[in-house]
Amino acid sequence: MPAVPRRTLLAVGVAAVLGVSACGAESSSSAAPSTDSSKAPSTSAGQGPWTWTDDRGRNISLPQRPRRVVAQSGAAAALWDFGVRPVAVFGPHRLKDGGRDPEVGEVDISTVESIGNVWGEFNVEKYASLQPDLLVAGMYQKNTLWYVPKESEEAIDQIAPSVGVQLSGKPLVEIIERYGQLAAALGADPEAAPVVEAENRFDAASAELRKLAAARPDLKVMVVTATPDNLYVAYLPDHPDITYWGELGLNIVSPPEPTESEGGFWEVLSWENADKYQADVILVDARAQSMKIEEMARKPTWAKLPAVKAGQLYPWHAAERYSHLGYAKVMEELKADLDKARDDLVK
Structure with a gap:
């Protein structure tokens, strides 16, 4: 997901190395049948185009x-x-x-x-x-x-x-x-066993999250990331994971539209306006480069939010890999966090 804040790309020196052959070298990457289609994998053996x-x-x-x-x-x-x-x-x-x-x-x-x-x-x-x-x-x-x-x-x-x-x-x-x-x-x-098992685990985690959402429709969840200058509230339609949770029935608090300068993804709020949206649970960006919860606690308006005062702040894995295993783990953790959260902090 886009870095917050925007960073100026660092210059990387380009060496005169463009004549290196790009194909046909040996590798430790997975060796198995080739394919000639981006629409569906082929199971035919052979090493053709x-x-x-x-x-x-x-x-x-x-x-x-x-x-x-x-x-x-x-x-x-x-x-x-x-x-x-x-x-x-x-x-x-x-x-x-x-x-x-x-x-x-x-x-x-x-x-x-x-x-x-x-x-x-x-x-x-x-x-x-x-x-x-x-x-x-x-x-x-x-x-x-x-x-x-x-x-x-x-x-x-x-x-x-x-x-x-x-x-x-x-x-x-x-x-x-x-x-x-x-x-x-x-x-x-x-069809490898770990791949099939991961897909089954993803399906099971999705089903469990759907059950929780149906049982607790009043539980409001907001997703944020932060910098020392601003709080960024996730705009649901631009985040596939949050959108998916909404489709499962979770009550996601989302801005009506993102801040135009960000090219989507977020509504950007000054810390003085950090209370514009409220939720029972706030999921906070867990990336290493993002502002930590302990640092955010020093912002007075943030500290007064019901979810913050109740300690209902849980990680959001904003850069999770797009695999069944990755998101199965994310949803299992999310359900465990939401299971212990109160749903009566905001109306």
Whole structure:
């Protein structure tokens, strides 16, 4: 999801590395049957031509299935859950203490290369040296690959083709299925036991959340992120996860429209106006770069909100990977939090 606040992209030096071959190298990424369709995975054996039409409408055509895949951390996490093992990642994946950033999901960061860990950081020279066959990233804004610096985009495109997966303006389940289709096209087995188990777990978590919503229609839930200067209230239609919870029946407090300067996603409030919307429960952005609840507590208007005074503040995993496993865990945690919350704090 778009970073808050907006950050100026850092310049990344472009090395003279554009002549590196992008296809045909060996890889530790998942090896399995190739496919020639972006609509549905093929189960035919063989190593013939590989094609894919991404969510920008780009047609990627390669002489064989890509083996060396580099992915933005959220995309890498989703593909990993479906059985693909990227050779490198970029975007948040390693915390300051060396631990794994939640945004990279189950990816084993000790076995993949890093070509960038923060916004605007993308080591083009190292990327080229890995001889990638394919780059994969999500897109919150149309035709804009998440965490790919604009100033390096042309150089990156010349090293290997890229696949963009649209993450906004589409239903949650559709995005998850899109990653599943891409993973299958890259050789992963869609019938593998962990993949099937994760989908069943997602369905069960959805059913449980639906039951809770039906039993507690008065429980009002709001989703926010924050900076030292502003509180950002999530605009439901632009967030696939929140939209999905609304479809399950949760009573989501959402602004009628987002702040135009943000390009969607949020209504931006000054801290003096942090009480514009109220809810029984507030889900707070849990990303490492976002303002922490302890810091927000120092804002007087925020501190007076009913949910804050009642301690009904729970994490919102804003950058969760789009996989059945990722969102099964999110919804299980959300239900456990809502089960213990009062629903009579606001009318």
